Amino acid sequence: MRQIVLDTETTGLEPKQGHRIIEIGCVEMVNRRLTGNTYHQYINPEREVDQGAVEVHGITNEMLADKPTFREIAAEFMAFVDGAELVIHNAPFDTGFLNHELRRLRAEGGTDFGTIEAHCEVTDTLALARRMHPGQKNNLDALCKRYDINNSHRELHGALLDSEILADVYRAMTGGQKKLSLDGESDEGAGGGEQVAAIRRLPADRPRLKVVRASGAELEAHAGYLEAIDKASGGNCLWNRG
Template sequence: MRQIVLDTETTGLSAENGDRIIEIGCVELVRRKLTGNNKHFYLNPGRNSHEDALKVHGISNEFLKDKPKFSAVVDELLDYLQGAEIIIHNAPFDVSFLNKELEIIGREPLMHCVAKVTDSLMMAKEMFPGKRNSLNALCDRLEVDNSGRTLHGALLDAELLADVYINLTRGQNSLMMDIGSPVQTGESEPLVDLRLFELPVLSASEQEMDAHEKVLLTLDKASRGKTVWRLETREIEKTT
């Protein structure tokens, strides 16, 4: 499945109170690799940004005056997102703004277009409970270079989040082996399915079995015979 890492910048914090999207950045991943097939839009929101929002993204009202309205780019955006998994940091915020923009022009909510929405903030909170899980904090923790991030920008933040997401989910691949062909836009990588091969079963040698038994005896002694595996063995013996 294609994955699209998405971020927005807005005029303020509340879509319901009239704030609008001013920037959308999208980064495509295919089989967890960047393809370079990205999307980036600046949008004329039809209203000024709040002062606090300007301090965050630095996108001036004057700069946005000649940019297209959301309605002018919506078809291109939805075609790009069609059927993909969308990855967003603090997804409820961005999704609420996208849904409001879609509602204003009479379109269906985002979930009618995409396969699913994944909130990377919730993932991070589960992996690092009690720690700061902002994008900057995760970049520092996962050694993702964010030295160029002085202000928030939708495309830059989406690129950083893509690297963060790859690090957060490292090790979650299936039994498929990448044979190293480069990814072309819109193409899947050639893969070898390791499930097609019969893997040999190597039995432990007598020396290895003896060493294993010594470890188990040490555990038995330390736990006074209450190790889980020993208790389960007793239960099995009772029923046979």
């Protein structure tokens, strides 16, 4: 399974007002493992960057003056993401800008790539976080704190840095138990697709263990707890599926 964790930075908040992408950052995961393969590009938006946006990401007009336009990097970018699942925090924002750039490219006589969704499945980690943690803050900083992800080096927004951080957050959100210690060794949990240390075989003459079964009251309490998890997660409690 190939996944691309993606983030963009832009000149402003609304493509309908002519705002454009100025940075794309992507990190690749295969079977939930970071491959070290990345895509990172600053882009000349052919317009001014709003001052409010500069205060968020620190990317100035001067920094972008000699960078390629989206038209010049579109084919390379689309080849990198083609066929992958895109993992994006607040995906409608980024896909909206990407589709705006693709429409603009087509209107200017460039390659007709269609929409980004025609090439990639899209997973929105913000929507996922809201289902998992209703009523709580679910921005990237809040999720880093919740899942003990170090983001102390994140002073400003940056597409590649935010993608790298989101990759760690996404794996923590979706991987179940993060660490499993067996025989003193620690590996990623099975939910993360990582290898787990082998369990030593017990001696054949070992006495049989006593089996203690749950009482009716305990089973009823357990079922109630699973129902609460199912409700809080929007019907995504795996243990409550027949």
